Amino acid sequence: MARTTIEDLFIHELSDVYSAEKQITKALPRLARASTNPTLAEAFKSHLEETQGQIERIDQIVEITGFKLKRMKCVAMEGLVEESKELLDEIEKGEVLDAALIGACQKVEHYEIASYGTLIAMAKHLGKDDVAALLTATLAEEKGADEKLSAIAEQGGNQAATLTKKKA
Ligand SMILES: [Fe+2]
Numbered sequence: 040m041a042r043t044t045i046e047d048l049f050i051h052e053l054s055d056v057y058s059a060e061k062q063i064t065k066a067l068p069r070l071a072r073a074s075t076n077p078t079l080a081e082a083f084k085s086h087l088e089e090t091q092g093q094i095e096r097i098d099q100i101v102e103i104t105g106f107k108l109k110r111m112k113c114v115a116m117e118g119l120v121e122e123s124k125e126l127l128d129e130i131e132k133g134e135v136l137d138a139a140l141i142g143a144c145q146k147v148e149h150y151e152i153a154s155y156g157t158l159i160a161m162a163k164h165l166g167k168d169d170v171a172a173l174l175t176a177t178l179a180e181e182k183g184a185d186e187k188l189s190a191i192a193e194q195g196g197n198q199a200a201t202l203t204k205k206k207a
């Protein structure tokens with residue numbers, strides 16, 4: 040479908056983020072298993088639960104609006120997930136991998152923050168405040184996840200990685 044209106048664009052972007060969220064639900068358990076730091080593993084697991092709720096919010100938006108999502112793959116998220124898989128192949132389990140996984144997941148969060156910010160602006164433009172409210176709830180969770188990862192990195196993940204590097 041050609042994107043000729045803001046509504047078309049909104050449907051396209053919502054379909055894209057739906058695919059992104061689905062891909063993240065598959066990646067997060069793998070990241071949790073690879074983490075040595077239990078706080079980090081817990082953060083990945085709790086964001087997985089949040090992500091499942093975010094997918095349900097998109098389903099709700101589809102119900103409210105009657106918009107039909109397109110079957111598509113978010114290739115940006117595919118790339119980010121692929122990069123996280125490379126980390127698992129290339130880095131031994133431990134503090135350094137933990138630090139790398141925090142970075143990889145923060146890239147995911149920032150992609151999502153940008154996507155939901157855009158979707159909220161478009162929903163408001165379309166006069167769909169109920170939809171904007173649902174998307175805002177998800178945006179808050181993405182920002183929260185990003186901040187939690189920063190805090191974990193500051194508490195030790197990255198610091199420990201730096202120390203390991205110095206010793207080497
Ligand atoms: Fe998400």
Ligand SMILES: [Fe+2]
Nearest residue numbers: 148151181184
């Ligand atoms: Fe997220």
